[in-house]
Amino acid sequence: MTRLCRTFQTAPAAVPRENSAKYLDSGLTAEGFEAPDWLAPDIEDGTAPSMKAEALENTIDRLPEYGPDFGGEIWPRVEWSYADPSFRERGVDQIDRLVGEAGDHLDGVVVPKVGRRTDVERARSAVAEAEREHGYDDGSIGLSVIVETARAFSDLREIARLGEDSRLTGLIFGPVDYTAELGGRAMDGERPQWAAMLERLSNEASAAGLLAVGGPFDQLFHERAGVTYYNAPGYADQVTREATIGIDGSWSLHPKQTVQANRIHMPTAEELERDVGKIERFVEAKAEGSGAVVLDGQMVDEATYKNFANTVATVRAIDEAHPEQTADRYDGDLVERARAVELGFEGST
Amino acid sequence: MTRLCRTFQTAPAAVPRENSAKYLDSGLTAEGFEAPDWLAPDIEDGTAPSMKAEALENTIDRLPEYGPDFGGEIWPRVEWSYADPSFRERGVDQIDRLVGEAGDHLDGVVVPKVGRRTDVERARSAVAEAEREHGYDDGSIGLSVIVETARAFSDLREIARLGEDSRLTGLIFGPVDYTAELGGRAMDGERPQWAAMLERLSNEASAAGLLAVGGPFDQLFHERAGVTYYNAPGYADQVTREATIGIDGSWSLHPKQTVQANRIHMPTAEELERDVGKIERFVEAKAEGSGAVVLDGQMVDEATYKNFANTVATVRAIDEAHPEQTADRYDGDLVERARAVELGFEGST
Amino acid sequence: MTRLCRTFQTAPAAVPRENSAKYLDSGLTAEGFEAPDWLAPDIEDGTAPSMKAEALENTIDRLPEYGPDFGGEIWPRVEWSYADPSFRERGVDQIDRLVGEAGDHLDGVVVPKVGRRTDVERARSAVAEAEREHGYDDGSIGLSVIVETARAFSDLREIARLGEDSRLTGLIFGPVDYTAELGGRAMDGERPQWAAMLERLSNEASAAGLLAVGGPFDQLFHERAGVTYYNAPGYADQVTREATIGIDGSWSLHPKQTVQANRIHMPTAEELERDVGKIERFVEAKAEGSGAVVLDGQMVDEATYKNFANTVATVRAIDEAHPEQTADRYDGDLVERARAVELGFEGST
Structure with missing residues (x-):
């Protein structure tokens, strides 16, 4: 965590x-x-x-x-x-x-x-x-x-x-x-x-x-x-x-x-939306056999994915400690997607 | 090389x-x-x-x-x-x-x-x-x-x-x-x-x-x-x-x-022209007893010279491996001068 | 020194x-x-x-x-x-x-x-x-x-x-x-x-x-x-x-x-005036029990003070070696204040 x-x-x-x-x-x-x-x-x-x-x-x-x-x-x-x-x-x-x-x-x-x-x-x-x-x-x-x-x-x-x-x-x-x-x-x-x-x-x-x-x-x-x-x-x-x-x-x-x-030091709603979305699409592409895909003009692979995962891990930690802050900043649906998405690891320090 | x-x-x-x-x-x-x-x-x-x-x-x-x-x-x-x-x-x-x-x-x-x-x-x-x-x-x-x-x-x-x-x-x-x-x-x-x-x-x-x-x-x-x-x-x-x-x-x-x-990562024609020219003029000045001369407003000495020599050494390496690339980019005369000029050393890695 | x-x-x-x-x-x-x-x-x-x-x-x-x-x-x-x-x-x-x-x-x-x-x-x-x-x-x-x-x-x-x-x-x-x-x-x-x-x-x-x-x-x-x-x-x-x-x-x-x-590499008259003045005011605030005060919008404490002291220490060194340079650059009154102000230490190298 x-x-x-x-x-x-x-x-x-x-x-x-x-x-x-x-x-x-x-x-x-x-x-x-x-x-x-x-x-x-x-x-x-x-x-x-x-x-x-x-x-x-x-x-x-x-x-x-x-x-x-x-x-x-x-x-x-x-x-x-x-x-x-x-x-x-x-x-x-x-x-x-x-x-x-x-x-x-x-x-x-x-x-x-x-x-x-x-x-x-x-x-x-x-x-x-x-x-x-x-x-x-x-x-x-x-x-x-x-x-x-x-x-x-x-x-x-x-x-x-x-x-x-x-x-x-x-x-x-x-x-x-x-x-x-x-x-x-x-x-x-x-x-x-x-x-x-x-x-x-x-x-x-x-x-x-x-x-x-x-x-x-x-x-x-x-x-x-x-x-x-x-x-x-x-x-x-x-x-x-x-x-x-x-x-x-x-x-x-x-x-x-x-x-x-x-x-x-808390991801913006835009960052979270962007990164959750790219994780979802990358996980799908990987399941179909692609290791690297272009998403919105960006070449995305395992390394890029880890950056998106950091965003989600930070939001989860804030949500745990200060749910009123995530409620203030993000749409409820977006927080749900951030909670649901599969992370391969739990972010950087 | x-x-x-x-x-x-x-x-x-x-x-x-x-x-x-x-x-x-x-x-x-x-x-x-x-x-x-x-x-x-x-x-x-x-x-x-x-x-x-x-x-x-x-x-x-x-x-x-x-x-x-x-x-x-x-x-x-x-x-x-x-x-x-x-x-x-x-x-x-x-x-x-x-x-x-x-x-x-x-x-x-x-x-x-x-x-x-x-x-x-x-x-x-x-x-x-x-x-x-x-x-x-x-x-x-x-x-x-x-x-x-x-x-x-x-x-x-x-x-x-x-x-x-x-x-x-x-x-x-x-x-x-x-x-x-x-x-x-x-x-x-x-x-x-x-x-x-x-x-x-x-x-x-x-x-x-x-x-x-x-x-x-x-x-x-x-x-x-x-x-x-x-x-x-x-x-x-x-x-x-x-x-x-x-x-x-x-x-x-x-x-x-x-x-x-x-x-x-290949010198431009302008860079090569400039640096070959300065090497030629610096070698001449050194022969006349000057260790440092002002060329086109720049104070040039042994250290500056090495930078010019790097340009030439890179061009020579590319010319050796891919002559079609040097032919594409430089005038034939300029490549000749780059091949002819005396380098004290063979460039940096 | x-x-x-x-x-x-x-x-x-x-x-x-x-x-x-x-x-x-x-x-x-x-x-x-x-x-x-x-x-x-x-x-x-x-x-x-x-x-x-x-x-x-x-x-x-x-x-x-x-x-x-x-x-x-x-x-x-x-x-x-x-x-x-x-x-x-x-x-x-x-x-x-x-x-x-x-x-x-x-x-x-x-x-x-x-x-x-x-x-x-x-x-x-x-x-x-x-x-x-x-x-x-x-x-x-x-x-x-x-x-x-x-x-x-x-x-x-x-x-x-x-x-x-x-x-x-x-x-x-x-x-x-x-x-x-x-x-x-x-x-x-x-x-x-x-x-x-x-x-x-x-x-x-x-x-x-x-x-x-x-x-x-x-x-x-x-x-x-x-x-x-x-x-x-x-x-x-x-x-x-x-x-x-x-x-x-x-x-x-x-x-x-x-x-x-x-x-x-010699403080400007403006820098010296600013820093001598802030030292004088900070020393006064400290005597009254404040460790940190806001001076001209800046939060000033012991650490900030050392930066001001550096300015004064440099001016004193130049004044010692080249009094004609300090006379040329600063008002006589300002040099006097810089000589008089109490420094806790003698500046950095």
Whole structure:
């Protein structure tokens, strides 16, 4: 079954408001397309240094309350740095407290700013140690890492391979830190897209059976002639580029971004109609002895078929978890055909 | 001497027609620009499961008949899968029968869906074993692999290096399976181009002295206002992108695609004229003591010169194998100058 | 402190003119924005075979005279080839003579056409040997390599890691030789841009603490309706692409290119104003307990902040070395703010 991570939403776990857990609460109780597949209570960069302790307490406090009803997965982001042991010490403590006091409501932890493979192994040990210490089964608490340093990209193949036999679950791109490390520049106001690095991320994640998640898009708003508006096209363009190359989900900084990413990483009605139809016709042709047929101008064979099957597998996974989303987007007949069609395999990660 | 592989044409080796070897026959007897440099009788994805046995028989039957007069190389595509041993067993059998019964007419076999380096080593052993078994010299039957899984791209450097001292001959891109593996999507109807992966393929092939071949283009036809037409620009754009980055040849699914790829991977008359002219002028300047000169606004030195020499080396190889093609495309005088000009080296692979 | 290498200008060290060191002299005495951060007296491809000996003599002759007043670094390019031992022998001799007779005026040597990691180790040994032989401290003479072969790109990660504990200083892209090696083609008159390879170069250089330098742009002039003019936009576009992805400097073949690259690799007044302002406002927000704030529509946190800090760190380095350049480009008040603002770290390489 396809594991859903269309959206990875970070929520600062403590902010200087009357309710310091305001964003955490709203993330954990969001509904419909505003509900992220993965929510990351953020104890790291989204939270100011003076609020870190409160951010950890808020997370430990809110997870038992809202976790059981939250429809997605919960993955707090802790502090870490390949370059600075004091960050790692705090990260180890945060992992220990999260697992010890809220381990029943966690799917895993997100560790940022990892360096080379040996550094990821350190993070993996910290999670394993907390798991043992607090009596959880081996591998029950996952680890996802943010790939945002030159060292992590240099070792990407080796890091991903750690996931072949361990708790490593996701590779999440962190383009803002990454651009700073490389000294990249937003020369015309737009940060580099790192297209080649994203292809590698998607490839290595798939090769090791991991999820791949795209980076945040920080240009949330634009202003024109005195009016500030939500930058819907900018984010949608980025998420579309990511979806095209098999990135499984996108980072969200805002409920509107979550709505957009949940929708873009879900096949459109047109895509589903097209692909279900081609599967049906290809299965028929194969039964008559043809291995390759031209359908609507396209040469279709086993390989093409697998792409259509991916579309259907994704829709089935969403339908299982969020039937209201498939009901909202597709005609009932089409969903039925997607449920009925014979798939040779169950889609890619 | 430059080894030609401008076109890699797959032909389903059995189809449900009166003559089930129809496409095989037409590929093996094609003439002029319709004749592919490499023909791959396809026993794999282009042939339906129920026709596989007949596809193998057709190949074994037709190669002795048409092979001797076929002007290019013959590379049947067999079944294989890094993920499924039953496919590998069938592949090993098919390799054994092809080498045993038609080995005199084969240049090698094409193995698809390889995984990591160890899987390519398995394929290599299968060919070596068949070769020994049937009394062929070591290395006389080549191996080319289709790079179409995340694992193969993850191990691409290591796979290519197998070619430094073995029968491995070509790396062929398989974007359709690859897109399915990564979960990529044709969001606007167009599959991702995988530009970064193609650069790596071209690089690793050159580093190990292998040929690099681009992937198939399946959008064969378009329809507009009720008329269906061959999608000539779509394929030409893809082949041009491939040729630009040093991919040696392109995959063809159709005789019209073969015509186009044979032509695009052949320097234009304008390119040949320009590059022969610059070589002549640079050789003169060097004799007078200049290492770098400005010719037509371009700073030309030893490195630039090598690019011009590649153009000439490719034309010479085509002229040797298909003089009718060079006669068709270039002025006789220009071909003479290309034959006469002094090259310091014999071009890239 | 950020090490400057905005420009890497090669100057043929001997040309068939009355003063055969004409280009060497003008590079070493250039002023203002025409002065390159790194000057490479070129004994390799820019110099004709018959002039190589004179090129070496000119370099040894001119460095003591002009070196002490030259504001940048001096890095002669010697002969080398992974594929041909006779080139390597000449390179070893040239390195020995340069270090022995002009070692006080060299920052290092540039070795072109290196192959796999073992070949770079050979070049490294040649420099170490010359250093010992002539009594220089270990590591005092640097090594930068031109990455322009398929083998070097195949081993790029391993080559870069040599720099983690050795004299290796810079990775310089050589796209002209590289394109020839891969058999790439300037199909519409423009050589491929190798975008994916440049991302890797920038990444591996940063991961190992090295400088990354982009390749030369040889289309120096264009002609239109009988008038030949300097191709300012072509070069500026290339340098801008390089700067965007964190390439530290660009290769220059001409004083006009040096002016352009020095300026493009220097933040604009607008960039500096924007980034200094955002740092000032972010520091204030953080003191009030916010880890992430929206500034001018952009979500700003620690990671975003590092990008702004890079801008300031680059300006400070230029201001230190070339105060006339910062005075030329920025308002005095802005430079003061850039000097005053608190940076948590000192920028990327």
